[in-house]
Amino acid sequence: MTTETITRGETVLDARGVTMRFGGLTAVRGVDLTVNSGEIVGLIGPNGAGKTTFFNCLTGLYIPTEGEVRYKGNVLPAKSFKVTAAGIARTFQNIRLFANMTVLENVLVGRHTRTKEGFWSAVLRGPGFHKAERASRERAMELLEFVGLANKADHLSRNLPYGEQRKLEIARALASEPGLLLLDEPTAGMNPQETRATEELVFAIRDKGIAVLVIEHDMRFIFNLCDRVAVLVQGEKLVEGDSATVQGDDRVVAAYLGEPFEDAPGDEEVAEVEAAEAQAASATDAAPGTDNAGKENDR
Secondary structure, eight states: OOOOOOOTTOEEEEEEEEEEEETTEEEEEEEEEEEETTOEEEEEOSTTSSHHHHHHHHTTSSOOSEEEEEETTEEOOSSHHHHHHHTEEEOOSSOOOOTTSBHHHHHHHHTGGGOOOOHHHHHHTOHHHHHHHHHHHHHHHHHHHHHTOGGGTTSBGGGSOHHHHHHHHHHHHHTTOOSEEEEESTTTTOOHHHHHHHHHHHHHHHHTTOEEEEEOSOHHHHHHHOSEEEEEETTEEEEEEOHHHHHTOHHHHHHHTTOOOTTOOOHHHHHHHHHHHHHHHHHHHHSTTBOTTSOBOOO
């Protein structure tokens, strides 16, 4: 597997003061987070903590109300396809594959930001087009081999078992040759064997020089996997550090047990924020560029 050469330790993602409001409700408040090359960072927190909203701010699905997000020193554009072209790829909490496409075709969709052939090349289908097409297919097959799905390249994605659909979504994200991969609950619904395979895959991705930021509710998975872990509680970053630091913080334990900490919003405010987030997510799915199933199409 090939990717651009990244110096280990270089700051890849730098999010500063990211705030996201829906009307008068604040879902994410003043969150700072950095991710360096060759690093796996976890983002955890109770349900409704704002984790996926923060991801959406990083990837151009939402425009932060305040703050900025930089990738390798450059402020990211507020369009998801431009964020992908810049070098950030992601998976989703709910799998978003093209069900009636083959496994190989799904990965080829992810290649579109890295192909150079334009409209007329596609129409005329000259030597340059065929060469680019062959290169894309070869690269897609390399990625399927990497995630263990090469022998199912011609299968329809809808016929894959759940765990393999997760792998395919990761392969499609990697097809854009990212420097940073964002994984939103990659082990949700998996059995222990599938979870372990996903852990090994994420380590392999990191070993290729790709930085990884992952949301997950499986604490054992997160603490085994990550170099650093940040905890969001009710939209704010409560603590950040290595696994031992986070696990030993009484505020984190209290947050997961539902116990309030100083200045914490009440249950009513949390419920209002969750409802606003859900409404915004529905509006995003219904926007132009989505298919009839309400799933965002890759651009």
